[in-house]
Amino acid sequence: MNKRLRHFRTNMLIFLAVVGPGIITANVDNDAGGIYTYSVAGATFGYSLLWTLLPVTVALIVVQEMVARMGVVTGKGLADLIREEYGFRTTFFLMVMLLIADLGNTISEFAGLASGMSVIGVARYIAVPLGAVLVWVLVVHGTYRSVEKIFLVACLFYIAYPISCFLAHPQWTNALEGTVVPYVRSGSAYLYMIIGLVGTTIAPWMQFYLQSAVVEKGVKIKDYKLSRWDVIVGCIMTDVVAFFIIAACAATIFASGHRSIRDAGDAALALRPLAGRAASYLFAFGLVNASIFSASILPLATAYYVCEGLGVESGVNKSLREAPAFYSLYTAIVAIGALAVLLLNEQKQVPIILLSQVINGILLPFVLIFMLRLINREDLMGDYRNNRTFNIIAWVTCVAMIVLTLALVVSTFFPTKITV
């Protein structure tokens, strides 16, 4: 018994040493933009879109598992591998586009922070600078381990959504039915919503971040199985949270007659008369947490892979003096993201965020195809290449993601009013 206990303890310790990158990366997917999309889906279509979460989870797992595997086996970041295989120029343009895309994303994170805090009654002129400073200090003064621990705690705060959802008293049977029974209906609005839900799932930067984080963590090949669980648990967590967000909005905003919501903070406000003050605050708290969390990881990831790809020293473990380019880039992205929200009104932020979405959509095919080609290289991956079956699944998934993401890009230029 004692021996078994000890065995269990050792396994737990190894798991804790491996866990992190997968869970963190997947959770950042539920950022301000994600929460808004889910809120709109629940508010306008009730429980009828919940079924999309299952295939989305599978797709997310398939893609993220491959990057984590590449990180563990090669010990190199994705940007490193792309640079070694496809040369400087390709890498450079990839990095520049990612930088622009992520700048846009960072702006929307800070906008989400402002909108979440306004529900609690804090003006954005206080919330945004405070958030930016917090995020900056965290990374500049942290080591990889301490930063990761804080990020993992941030993942736990997503519990705010399930609680908020329980307070909203959704009809659980309807919700479960909506999750397992695909409900297809015609109408461009419904189709747009599906594209929105799926298209925001896999962003190019996530692949770079996950692989670099796995590398920095130093996961050994023999512990790879645990790393895979890290990815799987993370992806499931993410979509469980998405489920609760959709269900909460379906139970309240949708059930009470239709309401359009402008941003995720709006959704929190709309919950108040229907599900009570607590549910509304929890929803807003979740948004604030998600925004700060994503606002620290996105610039971090961007700085990471840009430095990696261009061969400049990077890493949270390095000091300011050892990796000046890395920290300057990180600081600039945080500062520009925060300043844009403070100085530009919403009308002016829209084109930037649109641009970043378009660039994300254009980049994703490249990143996924590079990824699939790299992971099938024998000299890099050896026995850890994709097998035939997995390759078919992976290609189908990636092509589907590419098509839906491009569809999302196209749809942003031809907005239809979502009405039912």
Place this chain on the structure above:
Amino acid sequence: MIHFTELEHLPVYDVKGEYLGQLDELCVDPSQNALRIALYLVKSPNKTVLRIPYDQVQSISMLAAQTTVPAASLMVHAPDEGLLRVKKDVVDQQIIDVNHRKVVRVNDVDFDIQPSDGHAELRIMSASVGLAAAVRRLLQGTMAKHRIRALTSLLPSKNIPWEFVNLIEPDSSRRVKLRISYERLSELHPADIADILEELSRDEQKALVEGLDDETAAEVISEIPTELQAALLESLPAEKAADIVEEMPPDEAADVLQEMPPETSAEVLADMEKDEASEVRSLLGFEERTAGALMTTEFVMVGEDARLEGVIAALRNFEGKLEAVHMIYLVDAGATLTGVVPLAQILLADSSTPLKDLSMDPLISVEAHTNEKRVVDLFHKYNLVALPVVDDKSHLIGVVTADDVLEVVVNHD
């Protein structure tokens, strides 16, 4: 000087001026000459790759290259592991800049054109890593070469002379063929080599450790975090791992073996010399986070009646690290610890003084199961540099030194 970015895709003509194709790759044959380009690979319009030996290149410049022989006498190239390929093995890859002690990624490679009777030779001069080289890569092929030159000459460039470039090749047989040695690298301070090591991927780390001699490898490995030590040693053949562990101080050897899976550490222990293995084994028995787990078994011990000459004899026979000789430990006939004398004190005193009289007062020691926190407190309170560890019968079994304590303190922060 000419850059690889200016040579890639260069049109190549044969002796009669007939177009052969584009220059695709430059190869060095390290078994012949470490700097000279031995082979020029040319991609012909029908996609075959022709090889031109260095002595058949009549001229080469930014504009074109010409051979000394007709097209018909050129052979088709077959891959050869023993050749160093500039484009494939150097450009865009990570190398170690031995001079600046860091790992960098190569943007471009610089050559020197040297006329040699009847033909022109290219010699590798340096690897470029700076901004100028990056811009050259970006602009390559988009505008005239002299324009790119003029433009990039305004930018800061950073070249690593080839003699300071250490290539990293994970495949050990290819490393031998390419004559990659880590001789220059092993002259650096082990802590610097350790920093370089931590920058690399696991296969590359393995390659580097395999390329170092056992003693240097042990010193380098002692400088990296324990988990990484274990992962690295596990990836090596047990025999090589044993050779390296033998060279490590016994306390660190025990720490790293404890971190490995039991089967692997047993294998390593079995491959070690008997004496070293039993020393390490005795340390493995101690509970984590105790004085026993921290201590080393390398220390200088003499009988309590000894005098200066006895100490000198003991020091001459001592095989451990020099840091371990600051304190001399006195034991009685039954191996019970009776005193501790600083080496400096012995040197300052009269050579006939019995060591017993120089002993520090009070005699501070701990038992092996003492918690490491208590050990740290004692070091702090009494300003110790070393602390003897005894078993339940007061027999001296080891010594905790200040560097071990520093590690505990730093890691707990």
